[in-house]
Amino acid sequence: HIMGKVLQPGAFVMTKNMDVIQALSLAGGLSPYAEENNIIVLRREGNKEKVLAVHYADIKKGKDLNTNIILNSGDVIVIP
Secondary structure, three states: OEEEOEOOOEOOOOOOOOEHHHHHHHOOOEOOOOOOOOEEEEEEEOOEEEEEEEOHHHHHOOOOHHHOOEOOOOOEEEEO
């Protein structure tokens, strides 16, 4: 699921491994008002919720690439 300031928020089916940037591309990309370095991925592990930071603006510059995580089924990407 992708929610927030993207052009086409919603649920997307993953047919293969996908990272955050690929998922955002499926959602039409970020809106001009998106907070590029405040994107998070919510991931449930057992009965706990984990928050993973994604630094999109840095990724675009070739920096902080480790925040472009591989998504798991059930992850939710939130773009403020």
